[in-house]
Amino acid sequence: MGTKDEGSDFEGRSRAAQARAAHALDRLLTLAETRDSGQIRRVARFIAALYNGDAYPLDLFELRAVDIAISDDVITCIDALRWGRADLYKIIPDGQKRIEAVIRDWGVAPPEPPVPPDRAHLNARLVTYGDAPGYRDVSLRFECEEIPPKDGSEKITLELHVDARSAADVAEHIMRVHQFAWSRPGKRPLDASEGEVAPRWVQKA
Numbered sequence: 491m492g493t494k495d496e497g498s499d500f501e502g503r504s505r506a507a508q509a510r511a512a513h514a515l516d517r518l519l520t521l522a523e524t525r526d527s528g529q530i531r532r533v534a535r536f537i538a539a540l541y542n543g544d545a546y547p548l549d550l551f552e553l554r555a556v557d558i559a560i561s562d563d564v565i566t567c568i569d570a571l572r573w574g575r576a577d578l579y580k581i582i583p584d585g586q587k588r589i590e591a592v593i594r595d596w597g598v599a600p601p602e603p604p605v606p607p608d609r610a611h612l613n614a615r616l617v618t619y620g621d622a623p624g625y626r627d628v629s630l631r632f633e634c635e636e637i638p639p640k641d642g643s644e645k646i647t648l649e650l651h652v653d654a655r656s657a658a659d660v661a662e663h664i665m666r667v668h669q670f671a672w673s674r675p676g677k678r679p680l681d682a683s684e685g686e687v688a689p690r691w692v693q694k695a
Contacts, residue, residue: 503573504573504575505575507566507569507570507573508570508573508575508576508578508581510566510569510570511566511567511569511570511578512578512581512582514562514563514564514566514567515537515540515563515567515578515579515582515585516582517563518533518536518537518560518563518564518567519537519582519585519588519589519592521533521560522534522537522592522595522596523588523591523592523595528555529555529556529557529560531596532552532553532555532556533556533560533564534592534593534596534598535548535552535596535598536548536552536553536564536567537589537592537593538589538592538593538598540567540571540578540579540589541579541586541589541590541593545600546593546598546600547601610636611636611637612632612634612635612636612637612648613634613635613636613637614632614633614634614648615632615633615634616630616631616632617631617632617633617647618631619631625654626654626657626658627651627652627653627654627657628651628652628657629649629650629651629652630649630650630652631647631648631649631650632647632648632649632650633645633646633647633648634646634647634648665691665692668688668689668692669692672688672692
């Protein structure tokens with residue numbers, strides 16, 4: 491349990507950090523309101539992220555392109571965030587109104603949501619399947635990876651619910667492919683592993 495002195499120290503440090511940040515944010519806002527340059531555009535994006543980090547995410551490497559005085563104010567604002575006393579825009583005059591004007595005037599926009607591809611090429615390995623007795627539809631769960639594999643890409647789980655008609659079509663196609671592969675000259679599929687034998691349902695066909 492913390493002591494009374496530790497609590498007082500926390501309170502004093504958090505209040506001091508918040509006061510410094512209020513002045514720092516006011517200076518950053520003034521720059522965004524009165525200047526026009528590449529680094530001020532980065533300031534505007536930082537202010538937007540400070541206001542709503544979910545809507546306006548910021549790549550911190552952008553801050554390497556601002557001068558020392560600006561980066562000092564940025565760090566001061568970030569330092570105040572860790573104390574969690576209050577949203578900074580609430581502790582400067584007209585803070586919310588000024589920030590929203592900066593976001594609008596500088597055209598800071600939330601990132602576009604990623605557009606899913608029209609199609610995907612995947613390697614798939616069956617993990618599990620399910621069915622309801624008496625019904626012909628099936629559920630299939632696959633572990634998939636992109637073709638060709640990409641650096642850093644992770645395997646994804648894909649679960650398919652296949653209706654009765656489609657399940658029959660898929661089963662017929664797969665059976666035909668396997669039967670042909672096992673009936674070719676040499677009686678072995680090209681991708682068969684050493685010692686692999688034909689499934690019983692192929693042998694019976």
